[in-house]
Amino acid sequence: MATRKSKARSDALTTLESGDLKQFRKTNEAIGLRVVEGNLSLLSRKVFNVMMYHAQEMKEPGLNAPINTPAAKKYFWIPLSDLARDAAYDSKDVQYLKRQLEDMQNIKLLMENERQWTSERLVSSVTLVNPEGFNKHSGQVWFGFAFPPEVHEQVMAPSTYTRLSIVYQSSLKSGSALALYEICRRYATNPSKLTFIQSYEHWYGVITGNPISAEAPPVYKYFKRDTIKPAIAEINALTDINIELVEHKNGRRVEKLQFRVEQNKQPQLEFPAPPVIDVELIGRIMKFGFSQTDASDLAAQYQDDVIRAAISRVEIRAESTSMSPLGTPAGYFRWTLQDIARNPSSLLLSAPKTISKKNPAGPSVMEKFLAARAQDALAVYKELDEKEHKQIFDAFKAQNLNKSIKLDKGIESAMVRSLFSTWYAKELWGEPTAQALAQFIEQFQPAA
Structure with missing residues (x-):
């Protein structure tokens, strides 16, 4: 709460x-x-x-x-x-x-x-x-x-x-x-x-x-x-x-x-209760496909600044012309709320596991960036309902029919899960940008 x-x-x-x-x-x-x-x-x-x-x-x-x-x-x-x-x-x-x-x-x-x-x-x-x-x-x-x-x-x-x-x-x-x-x-x-x-x-x-x-x-x-x-x-x-x-x-x-x-x-x-209804805020949440009741309940569970930050993030993603259309804004919004509430300083990514300085042969910065982004994409996917799961996974299968990998078990298979999460991250956020990579390095790379 x-x-x-x-x-x-x-x-x-x-x-x-x-x-x-x-x-x-x-x-x-x-x-x-x-x-x-x-x-x-x-x-x-x-x-x-x-x-x-x-x-x-x-x-x-x-x-x-x-x-x-x-x-x-x-x-x-x-x-x-x-x-x-x-x-x-x-x-x-x-x-x-x-x-x-x-x-x-x-x-x-x-x-x-x-x-x-x-x-x-x-x-x-x-x-x-x-x-x-x-x-x-x-x-x-x-x-x-x-x-x-x-x-x-x-x-x-x-x-x-x-x-x-x-x-x-x-x-x-x-x-x-x-x-x-x-x-x-x-x-x-x-x-x-x-x-x-x-x-x-x-x-x-x-x-x-x-x-x-x-x-x-x-x-x-x-x-x-x-x-x-x-x-x-x-x-x-x-x-x-x-x-x-x-x-x-x-x-x-x-x-x-x-x-x-x-x-x-x-x-x-x-004790005095804060305002029960912020009409403007509820209306913005409802635009993502929520009913008035669900939008009111979400507004009750999170602080206003978290909700407004999540709304802005989803709106920016939905309006992007360089990425594929955002087909499930409601699920993406739920995940974004949880992501910001867990890590208020995070603007895009969750922190990956720190690589020991004693292991210079570890993954490159770009590899860690893509791995963290794939984890976030998988978290977004898990917030969706069964109908949305099927729609998204069917789109994934349609683009990967020629791959020599069995897709029958879905993301229960570790290999499919890895391939899917990388694909879905690109669907959500497009190609990695220099700005996003720089932001990742600033937030999550250990100081030299």
Whole structure:
């Protein structure tokens, strides 16, 4: 997890009384919502929880209505500034917030029990009102919202529920962490300390907020690496519970998952959260092929300077006319983030193993440069998904059909791996330049 999150925690910790935690009751049916249409982003999850909290505090709609109309009496009303504060939305971009509120109306849920099956929207209506004029800079902007019937009943009179806190939800910076936190928090007081067991495909749906009936989830190892592990790290560092992944295997294949949950005994804490959304930064990440949810989660995991450096590197590579087109900017961006986070001073390469001065017959500088570049290219390749692996390796095979080497085993073969990584490095970065070689010598060659 990025150090800025830990620093924010250590810089301004303030012990709270339990009454300051802004707790609300969330029905267990609404935890791990079964989304069949639309997508639950980080901000929409937080806004929905804030709406629940304030609705339960007010107990009935119509209070604080800023305008005197029959319809206004059917809304719950809070100042827009309260919504922004409680959802940790520090951006001034009201248009982005409005789009998020509209998207919440497009989220379709299925709710089912022994007696009833219901298909319903998450939110039925949202409105912003400024009694002095909506486009004026003066006056108070109010946020009004209403739930559809079944959701309203579950919000206002939940039969079985889990107590959650606005404080802890505000500290989390990724939608997957918030979703997993809510699920696991439900089991913190359970005697078994274990969540339910379900297929990893099911967990992918409830953690990411993507419709379970949509396209197949990624290969498990990528889901674990890109979603589960970062979410666990966030939860354990920033909330009142610690969780641990439990894998259930059939042979060597992981088929089902659950989580072990322990409640922290430390005092309940609140700390100021950094901005939840940097709209400009999220937009630049999305241009590489990421969804808004994935882009937001990546922005949560890395410091801003690392993200901006990675974006610049990928943009420069994608715009290069002297190299082949960059076919997988998303995978290249993920690798670049990890490369910069591991070695902030590195602009292109990872450090190769140092050659002993006592062995003057070692590899030349150019050979070490090419070997290091090939290692980096292989690391980029490993960040891609199976579909991208196949596309790239097929291109490699097409250009190496006449080579007297068997390609059937792919990069499992050391000889193929060496040939492939050198080829892919050239595909990514083109022919070695004098500038790149000079930079390599300056960074990684031992001083004379």
